Amino acid sequence: MTSKQFDTVFRAFCNRRPFRKCCIExxxxxxVIVLHPEAIRREGDLYAMRTPDGGSVVFAADSVVRFIDPPAA
Known part of the structure; x- marks a missing residue:
């Protein structure tokens, strides 16, 4: 996925009302589960986010396969 594709898809997931968590594969x-629309920050060619367990993930858009709704628990 390119940065432009990532930004477009992430924006679409964030604009759902009400916001629903999503999953990045x-x-x-x-x-990783995205619990809040402001959980991901872009820094140049990289993206950074806090995970629900308090960790962090830094990644490039080309490492993303897809966004999905998380599996039902």
């Missing part, structure tokens, strides 16, 4: 197969 990476090329590694790892997934």
């Amino acid at each position: 990476f090329t590694s197969g790892q997934q």
Whole structure:
């Protein structure tokens, strides 16, 4: 995914009303849940976010496969 594609898709997920959490799936197969529309910050070519467990993830848009709604618990 390019940075432009990432920004477009993320904006679409963030504009859902009411906001619903979403999941980012990476090329590694790892997934992270986005709980808040302002959880991801762009710094140049990289994106940074806090994870629900208090950790952080820094990634490039080209490491993202897709955005999905998280699986029902």
